[in-house]
Amino acid sequence: MSYQAFGTAPIKCSKRKCDWKGYETDLLRAAWKTSKCPKCGCETYYFMTESEVKQWERATQAATQVKPHA
Numbered sequence: 729m730s731y732q733a734f735g736t737a738p739i740k741c742s743k744r745k746c747d748w749k750g751y752e753t754d755l756l757r758a759a760w761k762t763s764k765c766p767k768c769g770c771e772t773y774y775f776m777t778e779s780e781v782k783q784w785e786r787a788t789q790a791a792t793q794v795k796p797h798a
Contacts, residue, residue: 738781741765742772749776749784 735753748767755763755773764771776784 738776738784739773740776740780741768741770742774743768743770746770 735751737752738749739752741748743765746765746768748765750766752763752773754766756766756769757763762771763773765773
């Protein structure tokens, strides 16, 4: 399996209850060069699948759109 360049592939926290999503560059750097989830502190993560990436992008885009006042 080939990986994308560091910081360009979307990832998610390995804890299902956490539900954090982002990029490797968003992880918190701790001592001894370990990276931790900014939400729960977990040190493991998964690369998102293509369908998860599309869903995450749609949700992010919907959250950033400004809705007109009715």
